[in-house]
Amino acid sequence: MEEYLKSQGVERLELVVASSIGADLAMAFLTGTKLPIGHVFFDGGQFAQIGKGMRRMMTPFLYFAIKSLYWSKGGTLKKILWCDDDSIKPYFIAAGKNLTYTNLRRQILDSLEDKLFPSLSKEMQRHLYFEFGSIEDHFKYRQAVMEAYPCGHYPVFEGYDHMQYQIRDPKGFAEMLAFIAAHDGMPKLPFIRKCEDPI
Template sequence: VEDFLHRQGVERLAMVVASSIGADLAMAFLTQTKLPVEHAFFDGGQFAQIGKGTRRIMTSFLYFAIKSLYWSKGGTLKKILWCDDDSIKPYFIAAGENLTYTNLRRQMADSLEDKPFLPLPEKLQEHTYFEFGSKEEHFKYRQAVMEAYPCGHYPVFEGYDHMQYQICDPKGFAGMLTHIAERDCMPELPFIRK
């Protein structure tokens, strides 16, 4: 990723944003990149400390769950995620169509580690936001992340499920990210618990 960014002439990143399992991969990038990163925002990052044996089982389960979205033309979305919004179905169907078992296995191997959390410089922690919805399953990982990165920010989206704000109000979500990048703080939103 860093080689690609260098080839594009990128010399700094205003913000790294990642969601769900992608947060594990973005954290690995943040701890290794030489590019200056000004802010990071994780939406429902799992940061789960899960052993290799469990990851093997999860890979098969997730593969069939995501493939079912393609096979059912989005009909299983409500069973896999908390919603079945017609506007997001095409993205999940495309993900199911293009997913390969090998790619999922690689992603699972690169994330959900059973090792200690990767070190993140204190200065970057101060500009990093680890957001969790109060209703999402991943909320249970929040305390472990707070202990690993004590200088970070940990807003809770009260009454929201996994990635719900991002999915239901992408413009509002983008506006929130812009606010963070410009003012280095969360905007005043009625559902945020700090």
């Protein structure tokens, strides 16, 4: 990925954004890249400490769940995620259509690690934002991430489910990200529980 970015003339990443299982992969990228990075925003990152055996067992179930989105023309989306918005169905259907078992297996094995979280400098941590919705299942991973990266930021979207803000209001989500990049902090949005508030 870094070679591709450099081939495109990218010398700095002002903002890296990753969601759900993609946050695990973005973290792997962060620990290996030499490109300067301004800020990182994780939306509902799983950061699950799951052993290899369990990951192997999960793969076929996740494969059929995601493939079902294509087979059912999005009809199973609400069973897999919390919503079935018409605006996002085409993306999930396309994901189901294009998914291969081999690619999913590689992604699962490369993420959901059972190892310790990678070490990040205090300076890098100060520019990391780990956001979780207060009612999403992944909220349970927040404490472990806070302990691993004590200098990071941990806003909670009160009353929101997994990735719900970016799906329901992509414009507002983009404006929030632009604010973080420009002002090195979270904007004051009414549903955000303050970063320093206790869990």
